[in-house]
Amino acid sequence: MADVSALAALRRRLHPPISPAAPIAAVGFGLDDLDGRFGGQGLPLAAAHEIAAAEPGETPAACGFALALLARVLGDRPHQVALCIQDASAGREYGLGYGPGLHAYGIDPDRLIFVSAPNVREALRVTDEALRSTALATVVTEFWDDQDRLDLAVTKRFNLAAERAGTGCFLLTRRPAGTSAAVTRWRVRSAASRPPAPGLLGAPAFHLDLTRNRFGKTGQWSVEWDCHDRLFRTPAGAVRLARPAGDRPFGDSGAIAGQAFGGRRQVG
DSSP states (O other), X not given: OOOHHHHHHHHHHHSOSSOOOOOOSEEOOSOHHHHHTTTTSOEEOSSEEEEEESSXXXXXXXXXXXXXXXXXXXXXXXXXXXXXXXXXXXXXXXXXXXXXXXXXXXXXXXXXXXXXXXXXXXXXHHHHHHTTOTTEEEEXXXXXXXXXXXXXHXXXXXXXXXHHHTOEEEEEESXXXXXXXXXXXXXXXXXXXXXXXXXXXXXOEEEEEEEEETTSBOEEXXXXXETTTTEEEOOTTOOOOOOOOOXXXXXXXXXXXXXXXXXXXXXX
């Protein structure tokens, strides 16, 4: 059971007396092809989006992609903070946010509130309540155990709450959920990083597979994350993956990313 006084303090922070600025409707990727899958405006923010590892061992890559989206959202909402929630098992496996790594990744740690929930049930409860706050730019929740709890009913409720408050919702999972109402579903794996010179780290790189898009077409991309400009870029010489795009389907990183989330694991 979560500490009552801690929850009360969190509620006060999520509901400040000053009204926030008008929320943005979408967050752009900085790549025309990706933004074009959502009408050219970027990812519609006020909804639940599921981000999962494409295969075992790729959870750090999925986490790196989620952090990049978080950096984009915070850049567009300079007067708001984000809430990052982990269930206890996720925290034990990958650690908590690491300030220098987050700075290197393009995120100001002072704009993040971290919550470590004792289990998945509490993580879902905190997510549900946080999505009702208009003070947050977005909510990022990482799950490790009991994926079946993230079911159709729960994700429908998250969609409604996010839409009403204008708050983003990114659900980071170790493996794809069975049934979900998330408006987009992403499968992520790490890609080879290109160092700018021998002995230097290259930009975090990802293979993205958009398997569900309630706003348009799906697709696959290879991208790099520019931590300085906080933009996604197409790697030089990258070849577009060949899977054809579908319309409204209903079926179904780099080293810096590892440093940013946990600070004790290096990926790529």
